[in-house]
Amino acid sequence: xxxxxxxxxxxxxxxxxxxxxxxxxxxxxxxxxxxxxxxxxxxxxxxxxxxxxxxxxxxxxxxxxxxxxxxxxxxxxxxxxxxxxxxxxxxxxxxxxxxxxxxxxxxxxxxxxxxxxxxxxxxxxxxxxxxxxxxxxxxxxxxxxxxxxxxxxxxxxxxxxxxxxxxxxxxxxxxxxxxxxxxxxxxxxxxxxxxxxxxxxxxxxxxxxxxxxxxxxxxxxxxxxxxxxxxxxxxxxxxxxxxxxxxxxxxxxxxxxxxxxxxxxxxxxxxxxxxxx
Amino acid sequence: xxxxxxxxxxxxxxxxxxxxxxxxxxxxxxxxxxxxxxxxxxxxxxxxxxxxxxxxxxxxxxxxxxxxxxxxxxxxxxxxxxxxxxxxxxxxxxxxxxxxxxxxxxxxxxxxxxxxxxxxxxxxxxxxxxxxxxxxxxxxxxxxxxxxxxxxxxxxxxxxxxxxxxxxxxxxxxxxxxxxxxxxxxxxxxxxxxxxxxxxxxxxxxxxxxxxxxxxxxxxxxxxxxxxxxxxxxxxxxxxxxxxxxxxxxxxxxxxxxxxxxxxxxxxxxxxxxxxxxxxxx
Numbered sequence: 001x002x003x004x005x006x007x008x009x010x011x012x013x014x015x016x017x018x019x020x021x022x023x024x025x026x027x028x029x030x031x032x033x034x035x036x037x038x039x040x041x042x043x044x045x046x047x048x049x050x051x052x053x054x055x056x057x058x059x060x061x062x063x064x065x066x067x068x069x070x071x072x073x074x075x076x077x078x079x080x081x082x083x084x085x086x087x088x089x090x091x092x093x094x095x096x097x098x099x100x101x102x103x104x105x106x107x108x109x110x111x112x113x114x115x116x117x118x119x120x121x122x123x124x125x126x127x128x129x130x131x132x133x134x135x136x137x138x139x140x141x142x143x144x145x146x147x148x149x150x151x152x153x154x155x156x157x158x159x160x161x162x163x164x165x166x167x168x169x170x171x172x173x174x175x176x177x178x179x180x181x182x183x184x185x186x187x188x189x190x191x192x193x194x195x196x197x198x199x200x201x202x203x204x205x206x207x208x209x210x211x212x213x214x215x216x217x218x219x220x221x222x223x224x225x226x227x228x229x230x231x232x233x234x235x236x237x238x239x240x241x242x243x244x245x246x247x248x249x250x251x252x253x254x255x256x257x258x259x260x261x262x263x264x265x266x267x268x269x270x271x272x273x274x275x276x277x
Numbered sequence: 278x279x280x281x282x283x284x285x286x287x288x289x290x291x292x293x294x295x296x297x298x299x300x301x302x303x304x305x306x307x308x309x310x311x312x313x314x315x316x317x318x319x320x321x322x323x324x325x326x327x328x329x330x331x332x333x334x335x336x337x338x339x340x341x342x343x344x345x346x347x348x349x350x351x352x353x354x355x356x357x358x359x360x361x362x363x364x365x366x367x368x369x370x371x372x373x374x375x376x377x378x379x380x381x382x383x384x385x386x387x388x389x390x391x392x393x394x395x396x397x398x399x400x401x402x403x404x405x406x407x408x409x410x411x412x413x414x415x416x417x418x419x420x421x422x423x424x425x426x427x428x429x430x431x432x433x434x435x436x437x438x439x440x441x442x443x444x445x446x447x448x449x450x451x452x453x454x455x456x457x458x459x460x461x462x463x464x465x466x467x468x469x470x471x472x473x474x475x476x477x478x479x480x481x482x483x484x485x486x487x488x489x490x491x492x493x494x495x496x497x498x499x500x501x502x503x504x505x506x507x508x509x510x511x512x513x514x515x516x517x518x519x520x521x522x523x524x525x526x527x528x529x530x531x532x533x534x535x536x537x538x539x540x541x542x543x544x545x546x547x548x549x550x551x552x553x554x555x556x557x558x559x
Contacts, residue, residue, distance in 0.1 A: 031421050031443055038460050126401075128434075141407040144419060148352075151419065151428065158403075158435045161426055162538065220355060259438065261455040265401050265544060 027256050028058070032226060037239050040254035041227025045189075048145060053189050053223045055150070058257065060140040061086045061231075062250040068094065072207075085138040085206075088247045092205040092235070095247065102241040103209070111208055121208065122201055126264035128178040129156060130202025131195060131217055139262070140254050150184060150191070155259045163193050170196055178202050178212050191221040204235070212239035227253040243270075283454075327358050327413075329532045330506040333508050337505035342420065345467045347502045349418040353534040354430075360411025360528060361485040368411070369528045381489055381519035388487030396482055401455040401543035403430040403483030406474050407496050407512045408529070415538060418500075425462055425470070433543035439472050446475055454478035454492055470500040483514065491518040506532040 008232040032043035048054040063069070064087030066077040067097045070211045087094040093101055103111070123129065129137060134154050144155040148166035163182040174181045174197035181197040195217040204211055215237035229251040340348040364373035377385065377486050388395065388547040398404055404412045414431020423442040446452075446461060452475070459476035473544075479492035486548065495515040503509055511527035 026444065128542055144421065146419065151426070153426065153436050160434070160436045162428070175539070177541060178542060260453070261457060263403055263435075263456060266456070 004070075011260065017243055025256060026258065028258075031255050039223070039227070039253075041253060041255070042155045043226040045223045045225055050147070052186055053191075054145055054228070055143045055191060055221055056145045058140050058142045058254040058259070059229060059251045060138070060254050061089070061253055063137045063138065064088070064090070085135045086249060088229065089133065089136045089138065089205060090209045092209050092247065093245075096245075102245050103245050104240060104242055107210065107240050110210065123202060123203070123264075125155070128159060128202065130178040131161075131180055131198065132219070132235075133202065133204060133206075134159070134179075135219075135231070135233075136249060140257070140259060142259055152260060155262055158262055168256075175202070180217065185205060187220075193219040193221065194248075195219070209237070210240065211237045214239050227255070229253070282411045288529050292307060293559060316454050322421070325362060326360060327531065331534065339468075339502045339504055341467070346420075346464060347468055347470065347500075349420060349425075349470070349502060349535070350501065350506070351505070351532065353532050354415035354417055354536040354538060355530045356533045356536065357411055357530045358411060358528070359413035359485075363411060363484045363488060363526050364524075367484075369526045371527075372525055373524055375488065376521040376524055378517075378519060378521055381516075384489040385487055388482070388489075393485065393487055396485065396487065397480055398432065398482070398485075399545050401433060402480070405456045405477065405490075406437070406458050406460065407514075408432075408483055409437070409485060410498075410510055410512070411528070414541060415533065415536060417538060428538060430538040431470045431543075434541050448475070450474040452542075456481060458494070458496070465499075468501055472496075472498040472500070474498070488514075489519045490514075491515055506534075508532070 030041040034040045036192075046054045046056075049107050063084035064086075068087040070088065071076050073199045077084060089108070089265055093103065095161045096102065101108070110263060126142075128134065134150070134156055136142065137154070139155040141155060144151040144153065148164070150163045150165055151160055152163070155162045156256045159179075161179040161182060163184040165186075167185075168183055170183055171181055176197055176199035178201070180195040182193050182195040184191050184193040186192070193236075196213065196215070198213060200211060200213045200215075202207060202211070215235065218234040218236070220230075220232040220234075225229060231251055232246055233249065234244055234246040235241065304506075305394045307399065313367050340351060342348045358368065360367055360368045364375045367370040375381075393399070398408075398412075402416060403409075409416070409427075409429050412429075412432045414429060416429045419426040419428065423440070425439040425441055427439070429437065435537060436455050437460065439462040443463075447459060452459060455478055458474040460472050460474040462470055462472040465471055474496040475494070477490065477492055477494045479494070480489065481490055481494075482488065483490050493516050497513040497515070499509075499511040501509040501511075508529070508530040510530055511525060513523050513525040515523040538540050
C-alpha cells in the first residue's frame with residue numbers, strides 16, 4: 001500500500017507545473033463579467049446557433065475533497081494548492097467500499113501486481129493517459145463545439161480527441177486506440193457521448209485499474225451555468241467489472257487563462273533506466 | 278481501411294527507405310544531395326497520390342466564411358507530403374540555396390554525417406513549427422473567432438493554437454520557450470492567413486535532413502486556398518544564428534474529402550531509443 005501511495009505522488013509530480021507567465025492573465029474574450037470586471041461564472045449557460053447549450057470553453061475537473069485525497073496520499077493536501085486531482089483520478093472506484101467494489105476478482109488480482117510495479121504504467125513511458133483519465137486530470141482541457149464535431153483539446157501531453165455529432169453511428173469494430181472512437185448526440189440539454197474502440201493498455205486511474213477492449217464509456221455533459229459543468233461517466237466493461245458503474249465529475253470553467261504546451265516525452269529520462277522486456 | 282493501409286504501411290516503407298538510403302548515401306559523402314530514393318520501395322506511389330489533388334476537385338471554388346475570409350475547413354483533411362528537405366526541388370516548389378551561417382552549415386553537415394540519429398522526431402518529440410506542415414500526417418484547421426486551431430494527426434496527435442484576437446507577441450523576457458512557439462495570426466485581405474511565430478525552444482529541426490533552428494527562430498507562414506482542394510503553403514525562415522538572411526520556401530497540400538484524423542501515438546512503438554544508447558537527442 002505504501003508503494004502505491006508513492007506511485008500516485010510521483011504521477012502527480014509528473015504533471016505540468018503551472019508556473020509559466022505566458023497568457024495566464026490574458027482576459028478570455030466573450031466571458032460575462034460583473035461590473036468590477038471579474039468573470040461572472042454563475043451567468044446563464046451560453047447557447048450555440050442551433051439553440052443547444054454551447055459547451056465551449058476551458059474546463060478543469062474539480063479537485064477531490066481533501067479528506068479523501070488525504071486518504072490516498074497522506075500529507076499531500078497540505079499547501080498543494082489547486083493542483084490536487086479528483087478523487088476519481090486517484091481511484092476510479094473511490095465511491096465504493098471494498099466489499100461493494102464492482103471489480104471482478106480475477107482483475108483485482110492483477111491490480112495487486114500493478115501497485116508496486118511502477119514501470120508498467122503507460123504514463124511512465126509517456127504514453128497517453130487515455131479515457132477517461134485524461135479528462136479528470138489536474139490540468140485544463142478546452143472544448144470546441146462546432147456543428148457536426150466537438151473537439152476536446154487536452155493540455156496533458158497536448159493531445160486531443162474528436163467527438164462526431166453529425167448523426168453517424170458508432171463503428172462496429174474500429175481499430176483499438178487510446179482515446180477510442182466517440183460519437184455524441186443531444187438528450188435535451190445534455191450532450192451524451194458514447195465511446196468504444198479502446199485498446200486495453202491505458203489505466204483508468206493512477207492506482208492502476210485496468211480495462212479491456214470491450215469497455216464502453218458513456219459521458220453525459222451538462223453545463224449548469226456559465227462556469228460549471230457536470231460530467232457523468234458510465235463505464236461498462238464486463239470483462240473487468242461485474243456491472244456498469246458511474247462517477248460524477250464537477251468541472252469548473254477556467255477564466256482568463258489558456259492551454260499551455262506540455263509534452264511528456266520532452267523530459268523523459270526514465271525510459272532508459274527501466275529493465276525492458 | 279484504405280487510408281490506414283496507404284498511410285501506415287507506406288509511411289513505414291518510407292521510414293525504411295529513408296534509413297536505408299541515408300546510410301548508403303552518407304557512407305560516401307556528407308553532402309546533402311539526393312539522399313533519399315523513395316521509388317525503390319514503392320513509396321513513390323504514395324507520394325504521387327498525395328502530390329495531386331483528387332480528380333475533378335480543383336474546379337470547386339474556394340470556400341468562404343460568412344465574413345468573406347477563406348474557410349480552411351470542410352469534411353476532409355489536408356494531407357501533406359513528407360517534405361524531407363525543405364530546400365530541395367524534389368519536395369518544394371523551387372530549389373533553395375540555403376544561406377547558412379558557418380554554425381548553421383556545420384550543424385547541418387554534422388546531422389548529415391551522423392545519419393540524423395539525433396533527430397528529435399526519432400525520439401517522438403514534437404516536429405514543431407513549421408515542420409508539422411511537411412510531416413506526412415493529415416491535419417484539419419478549425420477557425421474560431423479568437424483563434425485558429427490546427428489538429429495534427431501525427432507527430433504525435435497534437436494541436437496548435439494560433440491566436441487571432443489581435444494580441445501582440447509576449448515580450449521576449451516572458452516568453453516560455455516551446456516546441457510550437459507562440460503563434461499569432463492575421464489576415465492579408467480575405468485570402469491569406471499570415472501566421473507569425475516566435476518563442477521556440479531551439480530543439481526542433483526544420484526537416485528530416487536537419488536544417489537547423491535555434492531559439493532565435495522566427496517563422497512567418499502564409500496559408501492560402503486558391504481552390505477547394507488546394508492549400509498553398511509558404512513559409513519564411515528567419516534565424517540569425519543558423520542563416521545569414523531569411524529564406525522562403527513553399528509547397529502545396531491537397532484536400533482529401535471524406536478522410537478523417539486517426540489516432541497516432543508515436544511512443545507506442547518506439548523501439549529505437551534504447552538502441553541509440555541515449556534517452557536524449559542533442
